[in-house]
Amino acid sequence: MRKFALVSVPYFWLLILFLVPFLIVLKISLSDTALAIPPYTPTLDLAEGWAGIKAFFAGLDFENFTFLTEDPLYWKAYFSSLQIATISTTLALLVGFPIAYGMAQAPDEWRTTLMMLVILPFWTSFLIRVYAWIGILSTEGFLNQFLIWIGVIDTPLIIMNTKIAVYIGIVYTYLPFMILPIYAALEKLDNSLLEAAEDLGCTRTRAFWLLTVPLSRPGIIAGCFLVFIPALGEFVIPSLLGGSETLMIGKILWEEFFNNRDWPVASAVAVVLLAILIIPIILFQRNEQKQREAGK
Amino acid sequence: MRRFTWFNATSLTLGFAFLYMPMVILVIYSFNESKLVTVWAGFSTKWYGELMQNQAFLDAAWVTLKVGVAASTLATVLGTMAALVLVRAGRFPGRTLFSGMIYAPLVMPEVITGLSLLLLFISLGVDRGVFTIILAHTTFAMCYVSVVVSSRLVTFDQSLEEAALDLGCSAFTAFRLVTLPIIAPAVVSGWLLAFTLSLDDLVIASFTAGPSATTLPIKIFSAVRLGVSPEINALCTLMIAIVAIGVIGTSIGTKRAALRQKRDEQAAARATG
Known part of the structure; x- marks a missing residue:
């Protein structure tokens, strides 16, 4: 009876406010x-x-779904979301891996501080972190001022309101999601393996590619999914940094609902987005499951 | 043996510069005299003064705070219950669906969560406002809380609570006196996580707020669309400061509590040994 009360309260809450x-x-x-x-x-x-x-x-x-396939806007938006999420995930991996690697190699007494420094941006508002980039990337922003000042360029670069700004925004806001799982994997890495490889005549670079990368693979995979999945449905970053040119499905859904007031089409867009997301989510869960079993 | 090389040092320096530089610039330029945000014209705190005069922002801040406290408290209660169910309840009909509903909101795009809740409130004929934002925030925040709390509950030695039950405690008293103090750090960090998620949320709040209630993120978002302004910089600086103080304060607090617990345990070991 007591168990029934304990189960039913959160159960019904989620049924009514999530499933229904x-x-x-x-x-x-x-x-x-x-x-x-x-x-x-x-x-x-x-x-x-x-x-x-x-x-x-x-x-x-199924009229709304047929409509989605007929209007090229939706096709382009889905395709462009996938493209932006893929490129951003790759960039986040390229930026995040060296940081995680550096953290794993750092002296023990630095570790807690370094972890804290990675996690701290998590707690600051997402919106503020995206907003901070507007002042940096705009035509008369800090980046252009700096580059002109050191003499690299003469005319300001147009970054704001392009896909490049969206990549930067996604990499910046989701970087901790990439760093933490990779760091967790690298930290467990047994350094004596690397020493053995070197004793046997491996160069350090070869040992890195043959040992460090494969052994940290679960962390890399987890980090990539943790960036890719939220990036695909992102709304705030493309609408603040991407301008009107950047199509992303989250933005289309928002506009369809708030500007066009076309609820059925907005709902159909949501259903298709979820159908696309199911695949990476299942793959991610498999990866986690394998990790848990390997850990036992 | 670890080898901390120049390459490691450089990637850490550049990486943390990338993570922190935007926020540092934002904070510095909130003290800029000029209305132009990218031109430095001397130190001034006038934008903070103007911010305090701006009634719309103050109202939005108050709404955000109310929603945050109410939603994170509710989410902590429900999330802790859900964690107890996940870890302790064993088998019951619909268990798979239950754990699915706990994990799904974590990966669900915010636009979909927001849209679906709005459509629910409309079909039920509920007037949208502060109340509906609280319901929406509670729902997604409770899932985060239950993940945090259940990770702590898994390591909890259940025989402690059984001992309390054997000694004549009621189930609720045993929970309150034995389990709760032990999982308390996780419950507190769950609450904090829920609170920051609620303060931070723009998308779900925009869908569920209706015209009568405006939260701070909604207000900032509509102001930011018109461009960067020193007033927004000042507001963001205040929010960053509050979060930094909160996070550092809690981490010091938990460290102290851990030390005290260690001392107590050692004292107990000495007394019994």
Whole structure:
């Protein structure tokens, strides 16, 4: 009885505020747009009993999904989201790995401080961290001022409102997600293996590629998914740094809902985004599971 | 043997410069006299003064604080319960669905969570405002809390609580006197995490806020779209300062508590040995 109370409170909370809302999205994605409040039909009318339920199911169709395949805007947005997420993840790995590697090689007494320094930006507002880049990347921003001052360029670079700004924003905000799992993997690495390799005539570079990289692979994979998954549905970064040219699916969903007030299409966009995300999420879970089993 | 090379030192220096430089610039330029954010015109705190005069920001800050405290407290209670269920309840019908619902919000894009909750509130005919933001924030924050708390609960020796039950404690008293003090650090960090997530959230709040309630991130976002302003820099500096003080304070606090616990344990070992 006590257990029932303990289970049921969080259970029902999540059912009502997580699962049911998602089913509503699914339902509205199969409905038609209407100029009413709420702006879609059919609405489920339980007062009419069985007839109402039948009318409800008869009104559902895949029109919105067909619409998504017909309008090139959506195709381009999905494709461009995947592209931006992939490139940003690669860049984050290239930036994050040397940092994690440096942390793992650092003297023991620095470790806690270094960890704290990586985690601290997590606690500061995401919005503030993205905002900070506007002043740096804009045409008369600090980066251009600095580059002109040291004489590398004569005319300011246009970075703001391009995809490059979005890459920088994603790498910057999600970098701790990349560093931490790689650091965790590298820290466990047994240095005597590297010494053995060198004793046997391996160069340090070869030992790095033959030992360090493969042994830290689970951390690298986890870090990549932790950057890729949130980057794919990102809204704040493309809308603040990407300008109107950068298409990302999170932004399209937002505009479809708030500007066009087309709820069924916004819902269909959400369903497709989730369908795309399922694959990396399952792969990520598999990787974690393997880690847990290997750890036992 | 570790080999800390020049390469390691350089990558750490550049890496941390990259992580911190944007925020340092933002903080410095919040003390800039000029209205132009990229031109330095002397030290001034006038933007902080103007910020304190700006009623819209103050109102939004108050709403954000109310939502943050209410949502993170609720989320901590629900998340701790969920963690107890995940770690202790064993098998029950729908367990897979339950753990799925705990982990799914962690990877769900915010736009989808926001959209789905808004559609729920509309179909239920709930008036949107502070209340609906609290419900929304509680829902996603409780999942983070339950992950944090359950990682601590797994290492907890359950025989301690069983001993309390054998000695005649009721289940709730045993939880309150034995389990809760031991998992308290995780519960506190869960609360802090939930609170910062709530303070930070723009997307879900924008969907669930409705026209009557505006939180600070919504306010900042609409101001930032018009460009960088020294007033926003001042506001961001204040928020960064509060977070830094909070995080450093808690980490010192937990370190002290750990030391005290260690001392107590040693004293107990001496007394019994």
